[in-house]
Amino acid sequence: MISIEEQVRRQAKAAQAAARKMALLSSEQKNAALEAMAQALERNSPQILAANAQDLKCARAKGLSSALLDRLTLSEQRVLDMVEGLRAVAGLPDPVGEVVRAWRVPSGLEVGRVRVPLGVVGIIYEARPNVTVDAAALCLKAGNAVILKGGSEAIDSNKAIARALIQGAEGTDVPPEAVQLIESTDRRAVATMMEQRGLIDVLIPRGGAGLIRTVMENSTIPVIETGVGNCHVYVDVHGDLEMARRIAINAKCQRPGVCNAMETLLVHREVAEELLPALAAQLMERGVQLRGCPRTLALVPGAQPAQEEDWHEEYLDLVLAVRVVDSLDEALDHIARYGSKHSEAIVTGDYHAARRFLREVDAAAVYVNASTRFTDGGQFGLGAEMGISTQKLHARGPMGLEELTTTKFIVYGEGQVR
Amino acid sequence: MISIEEQVRRQAKAAQAAARKMALLSSEQKNAALEAMAQALERNSPQILAANAQDLKCARAKGLSSALLDRLTLSEQRVLDMVEGLRAVAGLPDPVGEVVRAWRVPSGLEVGRVRVPLGVVGIIYEARPNVTVDAAALCLKAGNAVILKGGSEAIDSNKAIARALIQGAEGTDVPPEAVQLIESTDRRAVATMMEQRGLIDVLIPRGGAGLIRTVMENSTIPVIETGVGNCHVYVDVHGDLEMARRIAINAKCQRPGVCNAMETLLVHREVAEELLPALAAQLMERGVQLRGCPRTLALVPGAQPAQEEDWHEEYLDLVLAVRVVDSLDEALDHIARYGSKHSEAIVTGDYHAARRFLREVDAAAVYVNASTRFTDGGQFGLGAEMGISTQKLHARGPMGLEELTTTKFIVYGEGQVR
Secondary structure (H helix, E strand, C coil): CCCHHHHHHHHHHHHHHHHHHHCCCCHHHHHHHHHHHHHHHHHCHHHHHHHHHHHHHHHHHCCCCHHHHHHHCCCHHHHHHHHHHHHHHHHCCCCCCCEEEEEECCCCCEEEEEEEECCEEEEEECCCCHHHHHHHHHHHHCCCEEEEECCHHHHHHHHHHHHHHHHHHCCCCCCHHHEEECCCCCHHHHHHHCCCECCECEEEEECCHHHHHHHHHHCCCCECCECCCCEEEEECCCCCHHHHHHHHHHHHHCCCCCCCCEEEEEEEHHHHHHHHHHHHHHHHHCCCEEEECHHHHHHCCCCEECCHHHHHCCCCCCEEEEEEECCHHHHHHHHHHHCCCCEEEEECCCHHHHHHHHHHCCCCEEEEEECHHHCCCCCCCCCCCCCEECCCCCCCEECCHHHHEEEEEEEEEEEECC | CCCHHHHHHHHHHHHHHHHHHHCCCCHHHHHHHHHHHHHHHHHCHHHHHHHHHHHHHHHHHCCCCHHHHHHHCCCHHHHHHHHHHHHHHHHCCCCCCCEEEEEECCCCCEEEEEEEECCEEEEEECCCCHHHHHHHHHHHHCCCEEEEECCHHHHHHHHHHHHHHHHHHCCCCCCHHHEEECCCCCHHHHHHHCCCECCECEEEEECCHHHHHHHHHHCCCCECCECCCCEEEEECCCCCHHHHHHHHHHHHHCCCCCCCCEEEEEEEHHHHHHHHHHHHHHHHHCCCEEEECHHHHHHCCCCEECCHHHHHCCCCCCEEEEEEECCHHHHHHHHHHHCCCCEEEEECCCHHHHHHHHHHCCCCEEEEEECHHHCCCCCCCCCCCCCEECCCCCCCEECCHHHHEEEEEEEEEEEECC
16 A cells, blocks of 8 residues: 555646646637536536535534534535536636737847646645635636645545546546545645645645644745735724725624624724714624724723734634724724735725825725725636635735736747857 | 844844835835945945955855855956946836726726735845845835845855945935845844744745755745756757757856756757767867767767766756757657756747747746747846746746735725625
8 A cells, every 4th residue: 555645746746747738728628628527516416415414424423613514514506506616617718828928129039928827736725615616627727737635524525526527527638637636634645745846836725724824834835825814994084984884894794704804993083982882883783792992992881892912813703803093094003013914994085095095005905995895806806716815926815717827938039049 | 132033033023114114115216215325335345345355265264166256256346237236226117006907896896906015025145245236126126125144155245235235225215124134144044034924025045956945945934936947958850950059059058057058958869960969069169068868979979878867957067968859749748857947948940849849848938949048037128137936926937026026906995895
């Protein structure tokens, strides 16, 4: 029997060979394979649901939280959503082959930058089995091979899904090794994956802060960091308070467990008295627990005192930190100090305040008069999303197909030498 | 006395604060500071040369190689070149603030991507003191703060140069902490630098393969990998042999110690007999040592047999591996197997071979009928260069000012919620 390390290395090597073939496929060839995969997924729905039931049984036996059980659960409808997701990706424009720019240099060389696939993309994720389909579809469409490593809780579901995808690829021009699942749930499998520099071109961890930190710190392969969002909404002195109320409630309550939800509300002192008591009541009605600075506490008796940790926290829950600030500058300083550079919003009617906020806040997405919840590939019109990058290299903010590619310089000469 | 670790952390923190200010400077403010720095550098030329003499004395006492001594040596002319380099960077267009793209989404939000600085850039380099000036100038022009960590051999030169730059910045709008040199030559300084995630946004190592590997493997900050080039020239059956000869000699001999020099020559078997004996003689005349495959050895008696390692090697010297191949496919396979994805060239008159080579070779720069030596920011018309990236994330190939920036999404709303 071969070791887990050797198994992962072999998979990475096979993926690299498949990536060379993937890079040369036409859009039609890739789309035909995605359609065949969609059909295979639909056909295999009973097997996938049976495997998922098995995963759920183990998860319940282990006493996993209901939030995790929810993320893990598939239904006929969720499988159909995955099938539709595959078809939607097939319908997106192919980023590969685009000449980003081309020019002539004094030596007479014609230089161009052409968009090409990244090569082999590794995805390390947690309990959501739908990531197996979404990530595979996006990687393939962008001409990459993909190695998937899902959480152990979803292993049976992921195996059944991967089997269906590979079955779908049979008879198409997508090589079977272009989509590979790492089936071992041993920790050494992930560790080995993070060491395959030269075989895997990029790793994208998708999941909680702990997973992302582990990958960032241990990978020798370039990583795209995704996810952590300590997002703020700042209500300026010139803000429309009715709009502020609507945005704050949406940013906190519409889906509190995601990275673009608001975690801290900053309010200019001149509007705090008018805004906070009523807004706090509406938030508390929706089950939101408030943690306030001293000035907030004076206006909102139901709030608890905020500790220093609260300004750093990504609650991902119906909890909100609230701080009254003296000025736009104080709001900007607070965001620079505690923000995670994900999504930040100002509510204001003042032209100069809007301009300063847009210019001075260093974050993947900066909003004037809109909810932070819009930071999303679909909402931004990118067509699909491979997570939200919170790093500055390569991709920043929602990642679409283009972020799963790189460029190369191509140079046409007539015998030039230096 | 504070520890080295604490000192580096304080420098990184000060750089982060300076970066916030740098991001808001206008092109005029940055250019004025670069001009003032150029003047200060020129004024401090005697001090810089005296410090350099001290470094050279120590280096000679340690018995360092003549190649290293050459890289370390400054002269009045080399200082003037650095001064001119600063002015050239001031003259380049400012990448910051460019709206890369803007569009409206169905919710009515107006979404745009704006080019912004990276933040704090860390440069880890070896003996060349001119990197201190070049890297600082490019980083500042792109609106970043920069932390420089040069090799211990150049410490006195680097200190004198950094002092001159900081003196130049005085009285301009560039904060003094925007350019910082790590003066400690203790290894813990670099180790600490590589751990400043959240304070330093990106690390760029510039130097030999060992340095780059160390940074790639140990940094928890995103790294841009630069440099290693195992570059090939492939002479196709339809190639113009006179052109092939000129390109091969240029790619190997014009500057053998750099990353875009050719390390392996691949020759189609149908032209090997006509090309190789004469070309080998011309290369050997120029002091090139040849290491050939068996078919090469039969045509070039002066060559030594190539070992498997030779195909992997980046000689950075007057040594060349030579292999006769049966077809374009065999050449493509060889490059895919042994190449470092830096610069690859084909010499051919065949349209289809040129197209296949451009399309199928996975490298930062792919050439038809030109020397690999052109892979360079200046030669590609990028105006300046911060090294050549051999990774696929963020930057690939020669990095100009644009590669020292990132983008952020800015979103204009009218109260939109989800």
